[in-house]
Amino acid sequence: MTSTTFGACPLDCPDTCSWVVTVQDGKAVSLRGNREHPFTRGALCVKVNRYLEHARAADRILYPMRRVGPKGSGRFERISWDEALSEIATRLHSIIDEYGGEAIWPYQGTGTLGYIQGESGKAGRRFWNVLGASKHDMNICSRAGNVGLRYVNGTPGGMDPETFALSKLILLWGTNPLTSGHHVWKFIQEARAAGAYVVAIDPIRTRTADQADEHLPIRPGTDAALALGLLHVVLEEGAEDRDFIERYTLGWEEFQAEIRKYPVDRVAEITGLPAERIRSLGVRLAHTRPTGIRVTMGIQRHAGGGAALRAIACIPGVTGDWRYPGGGLVYSTSAHARLNVDVREDLLPKPVRTLTMTRLASSLDETVKCLWVYGANPVGSSPDQNRIRAALQREDLFTVVMEHFPTDTVDYADIVLPATMQIEHMDLHAGYGHMYLIWNEPAVEPPGECLSTTETFRRLARHMGLTEPCLYDSDLEIAEQLLSTTGISLEELRKKGWARLDVPDPFLPFADGFPTPSGRLEFVSARAEADGQPRVPGYTPSLTAGTAPADRAYPLTLITPAQHMFLNTTFGNNPELLRRSKGPKVLVNEADAKPRGLVDGQLARVFNRNGEFTAYVEITDRVRPGVVAAPKGHWPKLSPGGANPNAVVDERDADMGKGAVFHDNFVDIAPAG
Numbered sequence: 001m002t003s004t005t006f007g008a009c010p011l012d013c014p015d016t017c018s019w020v021v022t023v024q025d026g027k028a029v030s031l032r033g034n035r036e037h038p039f040t041r042g043a044l045c046v047k048v049n050r051y052l053e054h055a056r057a058a059d060r061i062l063y064p065m066r067r068v069g070p071k072g073s074g075r076f077e078r079i080s081w082d083e084a085l086s087e088i089a090t091r092l093h094s095i096i097d098e099y100g101g102e103a104i105w106p107y108q109g110t111g112t113l114g115y116i117q118g119e120s121g122k123a124g125r126r127f128w129n130v131l132g133a134s135k136h137d138m139n140i141c142s143r144a145g146n147v148g149l150r151y152v153n154g155t156p157g158g159m160d161p162e163t164f165a166l167s168k169l170i171l172l173w174g175t176n177p178l179t180s181g182h183h184v185w186k187f188i189q190e191a192r193a194a195g196a197y198v199v200a201i202d203p204i205r206t207r208t209a210d211q212a213d214e215h216l217p218i219r220p221g222t223d224a225a226l227a228l229g230l231l232h233v234v235l236e237e238g239a240e241d242r243d244f245i246e247r248y249t250l251g252w253e254e255f256q257a258e259i260r261k262y263p264v265d266r267v268a269e270i271t272g273l274p275a276e277r278i279r280s281l282g283v284r285l286a287h288t289r290p291t292g293i294r295v296t297m298g299i300q301r302h303a304g305g306g307a308a309l310r311a312i313a314c315i316p317g318v319t320g321d322w323r324y325p326g327g328g329l330v331y332s333t334s335a336h337a338r339l340n341v342d343v344r345e346d347l348l349p350k351p352v353r354t355l356t357m358t359r360l361a362s363s364l365d366e367t368v369k370c371l372w373v374y375g376a377n378p379v380g381s382s383p384d385q386n387r388i389r390a391a392l393q394r395e396d397l398f399t400v401v402m403e404h405f406p407t408d409t410v411d412y413a414d415i416v417l418p419a420t421m422q423i424e425h426m427d428l429h430a431g432y433g434h435m436y437l438i439w440n441e442p443a444v445e446p447p448g449e450c451l452s453t454t455e456t457f458r459r460l461a462r463h464m465g466l467t468e469p470c471l472y473d474s475d476l477e478i479a480e481q482l483l484s485t486t487g488i489s490l491e492e493l494r495k496k497g498w499a500r501l502d503v504p505d506p507f508l509p510f511a512d513g514f515p516t517p518s519g520r521l522e523f524v525s526a527r528a529e530a531d532g533q534p535r536v537p538g539y540t541p542s543l544t545a546g547t548a549p550a551d552r553a554y555p556l557t558l559i560t561p562a563q564h565m566f567l568n569t570t571f572g573n574n575p576e577l578l579r580r581s582k583g584p585k586v587l588v589n590e591a592d593a594k595p596r597g598l599v600d601g602q603l604a605r606v607f608n609r610n611g612e613f614t615a616y617v618e619i620t621d622r623v624r625p626g627v628v629a630a631p632k633g634h635w636p637k638l639s640p641g642g643a644n645p646n647a648v649v650d651e652r653d654a655d656m657g658k659g660a661v662f663h664d665n666f667v668d669i670a671p672a673g
């Protein structure tokens with residue numbers, strides 16, 4: 001018997017594809033992109049084309065397990081679900097009795113962005129609130145940018161990415177869509193066919209930069225200065241939209257004074273870009289409507305990342321691009337979905353502390369007695385790997401990991417619980433790079449004894465004798481609750497597999513005003529000031545852009561961008577994708593390789609005060625002198641030397657919202673061995 005079901009790609013990728021699974025005699029035989037979906041348009045990607053193979057991989061975790069070797073050894077014995085849940089219930093009860101609920105850290109990551117099973121929504125969070133566990137601040141990915149954008153526009157939400165088809169100038173600013181979410185490219189190509197000009201602004205000549213009409217290899221962490229410099233040219237050209245500024249913005253006089261401090265020559269010095277290239281882009285920006293700016297998370301993984309987004313967000317306020325479909329900026333669209341994510345904070349027995357995802361290395365101290373990891377692989381993905389490993393060694397720490405695969409993090413677990421993958425459980429998704437809800441119907445039975453996240457927490461609640469009724473809501477009930485604020489019916493969504501958000505098409509995000517305190521686009525922000533930020537958007541250098549070279553113990557800037565073949569550490573253990581990654585690699589400019597005696601293809605140590613990792617050198621002019629790049633996502637234990645780039649990444653906050661600084665670290669590099 002053959003049937004098909006609609007599903008959603010669960011990964012932390014802006015595109016959240018709609019997929020179709022064909023099932024024959026209970027087995028998934030094909031998984032392909034949904035041809036009917038306007039954004040997916042029938043295509044998945046090099047990674048997810050292997051999803052079925054991945055779901056059946058020999059190293060999949062299929063049964064609950066208990067640790068038998070020392071922490072970190074990854075030696076386990078199989079146990080029953082009943083044993084696992086009983087042991088967990090006993091440990092949690094005694095931790096809560098002795099130390100209080102706050103001694104539990106529910107460390108949830110971005111393994112799935114589902115609103116039912118994952119990071120975006122309800123999975124486990126109501127359960128943790130009933131126990132009074134510490135809150136978990138998921139700041140690892142997009143936080144500094146979200147905060148910076150919110151000061152200006154009141155929301156990180158922006159353009160409908162499909163409207164790039166209507167743009168005449170497209171700035172791909174600190175984003176690499178051909179690797180990190182390629183579906184927007186079709187709309188960019190449509191715009192180009194109608195004469196649009198495409199510029200990539202990135203310290204690395206990425207796949208995307210290769211395809212752009214122009215590439216500006218900016219010095220990392222200096223984008224706010226470039227934004228102000230481009231606006232300087234717009235003013236010189238007299239091309240500011242005075243009517244828009246007057247009617248829809250706040251604080252123009254003050255902001256204008258800031259712009260005047262960034263003439264092109266100064267900006268050239270800061271950004272390392274030729275003055276004439278900055279001027280010519282400024283002139284283009286001044287006279288091309290609509291200009292659409294695509295900016296994603298890479299650009300804000302810096303000490304000045306929030307300020308960068310804040311300054312860039314001011315550009316459409318000056319040019320008036322928000323008036324036009326195809327004009328404005330988009331960072332994330334998820335705010336447009338308006339799902340009803342009520343994690344029932346009212347259930348908390350008392351106010352609790354918040355622990356920060358990127359601060360595992362320093363916050364996993366004696367006050368934490370249980371670390372519960374799900375949808376996350378902190379040993380591979382969180383900053384300061386060596387200190388995280390050390391913290392996970394503590395004997396009195398009870399660590400539970402819910403996983404698909406035996407990651408480096410699983411190696412430290414006391415109890416491992418086998419989790420379902422996307423074709424085996426129910427979920428509801430909203431993209432952060434498109435304007436649709438996507439439904440995921442389970443297509444096949446879970447293998448072995450895998451359970452979904454929601455079912456695991458329902459069973460654990462029962463084992464712990466918890467009586468709060470909402471802990472026992474079914475997945476369909478949760479879906480109904482989530483949809484209650486969207487105007488989209490569950491029945492309609494399940495039938496078709498997707499639904500466009502209830503917004504006009506074409507979508508002008510600020511047609512009804514800006515969701516700021518003043519209702520205007522805020523060049524000046526009292527909220528920013530209250531948060532201890534500058535009142536007016538300006539340039540905050542990244543760590544590596546801000547220090548004089550002579551002061552540096554480690555002279556190179558390390559960027560750790562998206563790896564084409566993996567998604568964070570997900571797929572890092574897929575043999576074919578690992579082979580195709582040809583890595584781990586580190587890209588080095590000839591000018592930096594030569595004095596260090598580095599040869600193309602050789603193994604090198606990349607190091608700083610935090611530690612080191614080992615990677616194969618690629619000598620290339622894709623990176624500027626002074627900058628090296630090592631794509632993220634390789635599993636430490638599958639890498640030579642047993643570490644990945646997060647062994648050198650600082651546990652340090654960006655300027656806004658405690659964002660992470662994955663692309664803003666000093667290192668040096670030397671031949672290995």
Ligand SMILES: Nc1nc2c(c(=O)[nH]1)N[C@H]1C(S)=C(S)[C@@H](COP(=O)(O)OP(=O)(O)OC[C@H]3O[C@@H](n4cnc5c(=O)[nH]c(N)nc54)[C@H](O)[C@@H]3O)O[C@H]1N2
Nearest residue numbers: 174175176180201220221296297298561562564566567568
């Ligand atoms: N294949 C693949 N796709 C992915 C991911 C993956 O790991 N692999 N990760 C997913 C996730 S979690 C996310 S959040 C998104 C992220 O998607 P992106 O934002 O595209 O991710 P990055 O590769 O971190 O950064 C994009 C680009 O920003 C550049 N950049 C770094 N610093 C600066 C700077 O100071 N200024 C400028 N102008 N550019 C800078 C980098 O060189 C990089 O090419 O992608 C998702 N998609």
Ligand SMILES: Nc1nc2c(c(=O)[nH]1)N[C@H]1C(S)=C(S)[C@@H](COP(=O)(O)OP(=O)(O)OC[C@H]3O[C@@H](n4cnc5c(=O)[nH]c(N)nc54)[C@H](O)[C@@H]3O)O[C@H]1N2
Nearest residue numbers: 109110111141375376377381402419560568569570632662
């Ligand atoms: N050096 C460097 N490090 C980075 C970044 C960078 O740019 N550079 N980017 C950062 C970014 S943007 C992000 S978002 C973070 C991501 O960091 P994490 O959130 O830790 O993401 P992953 O490393 O992909 O690990 C996710 C794990 O969740 C598991 N998983 C997937 N689905 C499910 C499920 O349904 N249930 C359960 N129980 N488990 C599941 C997967 O098997 C995988 O092992 O990494 C950050 N790390």
Ligand code: SF4
Nearest residue numbers: 009013016017045048
């Ligand atoms: S990773 Fe992104 S591009 Fe690939 S299938 Fe998933 S949503 Fe689509």
Ligand SMILES: [Mo]
Nearest residue numbers: 012141142297
């Ligand atoms: Mo991310």
